[in-house]
Amino acid sequence: MAKIWDFHGGIHPAEHKDLSLQVPLRQAPLPAYVVLPLQQHIGAPARPLVRVGDKVRTGQKIADRQAGISACVHASISGTVVAIEERPIAHPSQMQDMCIVIESDGQDTWVERAPLINWQSANAETLLAHIKGNGIVGLGGAGFPTLSKIQSGRAHQLDTLIINAAECEPYITADDTGIRHYPQELVTGIRILQRILQPQQTLIGIEDNKPDAIERLREATIGTNIEIRVVPTKYPSGGEKQLTYLLTGREVPSGGLPADVGVLCQNVGTLIAVARALVQGEPLVRRIVTLTGHALAAPANLEVRLGTPIDALLRVAQLDPQKLARLILGGPMMGFSLPNAQVPITKTSNCVIAGTLQEFPSAAPEMPCIRCGMCEQACPASLLPQQLYWFSKAKEFDKARLYNLFDCIECGACAYVCPSQIPLVQYYRFAKGEIRKEESEALKAERARQRFEFKQERQAREQAEKAARRQGKTASAVQMEPSVQKAAAPASTETLDLKKLKIQLAAKSVAAKKAQQALTQAQEAGASAEELAELTKTFQNAQQEQAQAQSAIAQATETPTATQSPSPDVAELKKLKIQLAAKSVAAKKAQQALTQAQEAGASAEELAELTKTFQNAQQEQAQAQSAIAQATETPTSTQSQSPDVAELKKLKIQLAAKSVAAKKAQQALTQAQEAGASAEELAELTQVLQEAQQAQSQAQAALEQQQVPKTQHIQAPPKAADAHLKQLSVQIAVKKVAFRKAEQAWQQAHSSQQGDLDVLEAHMLNAQEALHKAQAELATYQAQQSSASNKQVTQDGDQHLLKKRKIAVSVAQAAVRSAQKRLDNLSEIKDTPSEQLAAQQARLASAQAQLAQAQDALAQAASTRTQEIS
Template sequence: MTAMQPRAWDIPGGIHPPERKQLSNRTPIQPAPLPKRLVLPLNQHIGATAEPVVSLGQRVLKGQLIAAANGFVSVPLHAPTSGTISFIGPQPYPHVSGMLAPAIVIDSDGLDQWCALTPCPDYRHLENSSLLEMIRQAGISGLGGAGFPAAVKLNARPTQKVHTLVINGTECEPYITADDLLMRERTLQLISGIDILAQLIQPDQVLIGVEDNKPEAIAALRAALSERSYQLRVFPTKYPSGGEKQLIQILTGVEVPSGGLPADIGILCQNVGTCKAIHDAVILGKPLISRITTLTGEALARPMNVEVLLGTPVGELLEFAGLDRSKLNRLIMGGPMMGFTLPDFDVPLIKTTNCLLAATSAELPAPPPAMPCIRCGECAEVCPASLLPQQLHFFAIGQEHEQLKAHNLFDCIECGACAYVCPSSIPLVQYYRAAKGEIRDLEQKQLKAEQSKQRFELRQERLRRAEEQKEAERKARAEKAARAKAAQAEALASTDDGAQAGKPGGLGDDLKKLKIEASMAQVALKKAEKQLVAHVTPEMQAQVDQLRSAATAAQQTLDAAMAANPPAAATPAVDDGGGALKKAKIDAAMLRAQLRKLEKAEAPSPEQQSELQQLREQLQAAEKLLAELETQAPAASAKPVDDGALKKAKIDAAMLHAQLRKLEKAEAPSPEQQSELQQLREQLQAAEKLLAELDTQAPAASAKPVDDGALKKAKIELAMKRAELKKAEKTGSDETELGSLRDALAQAEQALHTAEATSRKPAPTLLRTDKSPIDDATRALKTEVAFARADLRKLERDESSATDALAAARQRLVEAEQKLQQHPG
């Protein structure tokens, strides 16, 4: 008793065009003749183009790898016969556009010699990964549809287990009989390929779908499936039952969701031709180098199905089938519903070529001109995806892409049923294909724009972080420099305290002020002259003239004061610590540096020439004074070396070293920075010379009691506590903090007294009794002088400082020095 046929569901829509399959299904599969030349496009599948691994002139064997997969969604390419690589580059490609595509050309040697193969008949002991790799390396892509790589499809990670494997033997399109003849004549290889897929997927059921217009194939499959649990489902013939989603709905009654894949509902679908290719790859070790193709149409004398090598020119195949070119009207690759017209006969056969239709004008007449849509609704009735073709048509004409996506344009399988029944002969499928291409292009552009935006935002964020880091480093350097300047100003203030205590009168201070004023006037004049060169305006010219007059007046006043009190008058005075000799050396070195700087000018102005002459006279007087002081040096050499002078010389040399290093770090120093570098080198040379001379006098002071480490540490601690207290008083700290700092200062003073008492150095009682104590007002005035001098130097070093700010800083310094001199303490 025959088992009851399992239930088959139906799909919406569909049509019944003339089948015309009897033209090619009456004869067995024929082997196609070996062509002299094979053209193998590198992209015969969906995904990345394969990459050639052979070179021109290289001899290859049948089945040898000639192009490797270039990415995950890609498949390799193999030589269909033995021969020589004669060309690698653009060649004709089977596409409606007629454009060229990269390809490898093989000139056949006629031997058809195979390379070494690695068959695996006992594949059941292999791991799934090994089986998948064999399928991937065989270059197998889908042979019944768009050509998706088989290994990628089998290796997909669905949201749930694949419980149903569907084998598509429908072949619903008119004229095509390649799968029909394959199921009849290669049944055992087909079933073996299904076994391999079942081994990989482990489905709960395997369903083989075949339309009822293939009785011979159905009988052959039933005979072969007698010992297997695979279910053969036969259902009524209707186009397009062979669509993947439509076949799944017919066999299982389940619809694949819009925009989804069969794997999302636990189903995997494969074509019968793909199953046979998988058998050849695993059991025989053969890569995909040939396929069964239908040659049909009334322009052929002998329509048939042939097993043909990939890359065979279409023209040679049609000549083999008896093409009558006088009858040929259209040459179509594929079927009459979903195929496309080939531009010429030179294009090669590829992996997805299941049919070549050579049609006459009576067989496939040209469609009449398209007329306006009459909204009859017949297209919607036959659509197998339940879409609204006329609405999609209007949206496509208006390029309303969002509406097209909202009406599920991408669910259209481009079967052509809507265009087939359209009474207005509107080529609807062409509109849909064009709209899909436009949408994909726009999405690609949007994706690239979004990626560019993300890269830009990431770059801006990196730049912002780098700028913040640089700003933090700049602030840290500025704070460090400010602390160093404050310490330097405090040290200078302490030095000024000692110098004022030993001065016999105020004549030297007056002369010093005149020198400072003359120097500041010259600096302001030079800066204004630079600004005048950059921006020539009447106001700037007037300011330069005013500053030049002020500088001349200051210099004349200084010259008059120096003439009335020449430097030589100070020679009779006895210098007990070498201070006069040191000062004379420093003055001479500074005058030399200024003189060299001015002598570098290529075309000096009259003012610069006058200044040069004046500097030469001052240098001559300074050198004369230095010579006189050096003659007196032996008489004073018996005196102990002044520790303060030696310490100050070391500090000066260290500070000059630091300034010089800072300027030398500049990558491209300006002319002003180069001049300043030269001046600093000369000053450093003079300071090091003075330091060496003072060091030579150090043995004379060896009899002096040595200050031990405890005493030095106590002095440093006292200075630090005093500085902390001054800083807290300036910042306005609360009385509690100030009290604790005063207590700490008192403890430091007591520790210093204790250290002095226990050290070998005698207590400096004479200095403490002779020196008058400094009151708070005097200390505040000296501190103000030090800060005013430090601020002025900072402004003078900054080339961008305003003239008004410089003038204000100079006035502040003069006023502070006057207040200090007038103070009775």
């Protein structure tokens, strides 16, 4: 029998689960209307795809997910969309949120379903696409989108899949009922996740107070590699971190997730929904809800369509209003009171309790803390609730965070055992909310500061450009012939054309401004995605026409006169400047379009397309800048440059272009991280940044190699040994830059917890190893050169050889220390894969061998030096 661990604390409240288990699962009647909030999950709300008056069918997608963490919403009944407005939702603060209201036609007509018949042979990406398209979220907790949770788990090295069937909170029996009525669908959902994640073991954790469900699970899992582990009944064993420790003995670190220790947890209801989505083609439009409490004459578990008003379900369960004292959504420990029953059932609603005054008496008045320590004994997260209470009450939020406030799962165990009747969880929620508010305000202030600094920089740049243009015009006027200055020739055709172009520019500018105002008004009015897309396209076209008009004016202004025609080089330079102005305008417009799309909550596909357009515009702008720099540096016919100088200028231009490309790639990655892009998009942008940084490093190395001082006198060609020595030095410089870039990329990904950390870490280690090898090769080569000429040099030469050998030993020692430090860090992490430890041990052994060789060479040189001196 597998070992079951025991977590700290926990309580044993009265269960009251038998109230809703007296009758089998029933289907709730179709409601007359449903209210579907656009945010039934953690993350960004869904974006509506329908309008008022549209006819919809059951299972039709009516709201699409946004980029980042989000989930789509489907119609749970067929009928007509009668409103898209703010309605009261199930929330402790009685807040309202944007909802889609559908009036039923009584037909329950379904859309054509598209099941994945061959899911057993489909790859992980296909399975994830179906999970995403069917709006699956976690049905047992806060509603984390299942797609995002699985993708986050795949970014770690998972070896264990845990199915959470504990359902530890009193009164709730939704998962128990789901197991007993849909065991085969549950097993199918587990197999689908096994195919995606490929875990080494799959465990079902269930409390021992569910004997019928345990028996059905054992029957359904015969012939599979799914292991059932029965745990003792104790609240809150259903918490993710607590259940992970119960089944595996692995403790989730502070501020971490089960994925950090190789575990992914999924709820029973979520897996049943996954199986229905892939096997039956049914999106998430219904769930099991427990209706219980002594104020109900017929408590039961009902399969309810999402969006059904709670008062309609209470009528089915025969509510006695005279007995009702408190209406609770969720369990008695972590749920919250509802002011009325008009709010809808959402994806995260698993229980409705209609309690009497005997079940839920009025709260006793709060009394002073007596420092009994019972809250600390009951805390399952091993926190200090008493200290957190004092810090939260005194608004000392920094100290509360220092005491790991955000590790509190708000289970209510501390408040349950408190003899002073202190509502501890409410204090913790208050402190968390204030901390999040301060962080949000700090982030807004930082962004405002960055915008202000960017504005100041832009204004300074524009003023400098204006001053340069005025200075250029003054110099041109001074160089004009006096006769030309005094002549009052009539307006030429070119002057008339310039005025015509300025009039056209004014018209284009007005059109662009009107288009921008129309787009802003449509965004504020909540227009549909199609209207916003059309207005955005109109705005971009107007901006492009405006940019073309500006380029035409610039070209006409720079056109040389017939009496003073510039040289071909000057004309080409002016043409390149005009092209640069057009490219700069295009890049600025593309950046504005991307920013507006991010603020408007555009889809991931639209953001990706706009990001690509912005990057292309930046690349063209960088190319135009490089072309101007090259034209500016081009030698004249009367002042020709040597081939070496021309090559050096060419390398400088290439380095400038590579630097601009790397900077733009870094900006694109930062913007994607702030916008909450997906892991795939972040990985792709990270790869682009690494390639740009590598190209920049190569250009820098090539430039450094070209800038080696050369005498102007006639000298003998350098020796082959000197050339090889320079080549090794350049290689070390390139590898140093590559290592710094890889280390910065890994640190950024580690601090933001975004991107593939394993890939970036491997890249950093490889770059470090390549640098150490290059340094060792240089030291070895220098030692060999000194050894070869040892017979022809004096004692000063021997001393130089000894110094080189010492440098080689220092380099090898640094490599050993770095490898040892990395191995120690991996050893401290629990459950580090043995392959990774073995690879690092091999690196350490190789570094130690190189150190031994360098020390032997140093000892030999020192011995030779001593003998010669004596």
